[in-house]
Amino acid sequence: MLENKFRAVLFDLDDTLYSRKDGAERTFPEMFHRYLYPSASESEIAERVAFMMTKVQRDSMICEEAFDALLEKFPSEIPYDRQKCVDHYYRYLPEMAVPFPETHEVLKELKEKGLLLCMVTNVAEDRCESQWRKIRGMDLEKYFDAILLSGEIGIHKPDKRIFLMAAERIGVAPKECLFVGDNPTTDISGALEAGMEALWLDIYPYDGRYAENSRVRRASRLSDYFN
Numbered sequence: 001m002l003e004n005k006f007r008a009v010l011f012d013l014d015d016t017l018y019s020r021k022d023g024a025e026r027t028f029p030e031m032f033h034r035y036l037y038p039s040a041s042e043s044e045i046a047e048r049v050a051f052m053m054t055k056v057q058r059d060s061m062i063c064e065e066a067f068d069a070l071l072e073k074f075p076s077e078i079p080y081d082r083q084k085c086v087d088h089y090y091r092y093l094p095e096m097a098v099p100f101p102e103t104h105e106v107l108k109e110l111k112e113k114g115l116l117l118c119m120v121t122n123v124a125e126d127r128c129e130s131q132w133r134k135i136r137g138m139d140l141e142k143y144f145d146a147i148l149l150s151g152e153i154g155i156h157k158p159d160k161r162i163f164l165m166a167a168e169r170i171g172v173a174p175k176e177c178l179f180v181g182d183n184p185t186t187d188i189s190g191a192l193e194a195g196m197e198a199l200w201l202d203i204y205p206y207d208g209r210y211a212e213n214s215r216v217r218r219a220s221r222l223s224d225y226f227n
Contacts, residue, residue, distance in 0.1 A: 002110075002226060008172045009110055010163070010191070012181035013121035013131070015058075016201055016222075018099045018138060024061035024089070025053055026096035031088045036076045048074050058204060059183075062089050094133035099140070102223040107143040110226065116170045118146045120162060120179075122186060125151040145170045157183075158190030167194070180222070184209050188216060199225055 002009070014020045028049045037045060051073060055066035062085065071080060110117060119140070123131040128151045135141055146169040150156040153165065167174045174195035181187025182201040188210065191198045197215045201222070210216040219225040 002115075002178070005176070006115070006178045006197075007176040008116040008118060008167070008170055008178070010118045010120055010166055010177055010179045010196070012157075012179075012183070012187050013119055013135065013140075015182040015203060016180060016187075017103045017140060018097050020061060020097075021053065021056070023093050023097040024056065025049060027089055027093050028052055030092065031085055035081060035084050035088065036071075036078070037074070038077060040077070062086055090127055090130040094130055094137045097134050097138055099138045100222065102221060104139075106222045106226045107140070111143055116172060117144045118148070118166045118170050119144050120148045120157065120166050121150065122156050123149050123151045125154075128152050157186040158193065160190055160194040163191055163194035163196060167196070192216070 011017060029045050032045050032048055033040065037048065040048070048070065052066055052070050055069045057063045057066065060066075064082070067080075067082065067085070107117065119135070121131060128149050131149055131151075135147065141147065146166065148162060148166050148169065150162060153162060155162040155165070157163070163177075163179065164174060167177050175197075177191075177196040178199055179187065179191035179196045180199045180201065181191070182203055184200060184207070188198045188200050192213075192215060197217075199217045199219060200210065201220065202218050203220060206218070210218075217225060
């Protein structure tokens with residue numbers, strides 16, 4: 001349960017407010033059909049997507065290693081153009097991203113309680129437009145008093161400066177902020193370094209990190225903590 005000492009809750013985006021893996025899994029079929037397997041049947045595309053999902057890395061759904069493994073097992077029917085696949089992913093992922101079932105309810109309740117909300121999300125400078133389309137496509141912008149994209153600012157998590165900038169942007173002290181994120185390195189360590197407390201959404205296998213740190217809470221989903 002959210003403690004009364006907090007005036008603001010700061011959120012990561014990817015794998016915190018929606019599942020990047022789920023979005024990628026919905027984006028890959030058309031990408032594969034267009035750029036890798038134009039004559040493949042629906043079931044064959046599904047088989048290839050399922051294989052791809054076992055190879056993607058947590059921090060990148062379109063990592064080269066995943067494509068290398070895919071093409072080794074299922075050779076492309078046409079010359080493989082990685083850039084076309086990458087561009088397709090960033091163009092269409094915003095349309096395929098779906099908030100976690102509890103995301104809107106939690107954000108709405110926090111706003112009704114008078115909490116200030118801020119989003120701090122890492123994104124490459126040349127992918128900011130895609131990130132904004134994702135945020136707006138999921139109808140999330142309306143809840144936030146400020147949204148900071150690292151690619152627009154030139155500072156990326158876990159650099160504590162972006163966390164401090166977020167607190168300043170909404171007019172609260174870092175110690176009054178709870179940062180919510182899924183990545184123990186970019187999200188949690190950065191928030192702690194900035195003087196905030198943190199809620200770690202350990203949706204990936206838990207490695208025991210921060211087990212003894214009283215400034216870090218753990219939950220598997222937003223509704224496990226915000227109730």
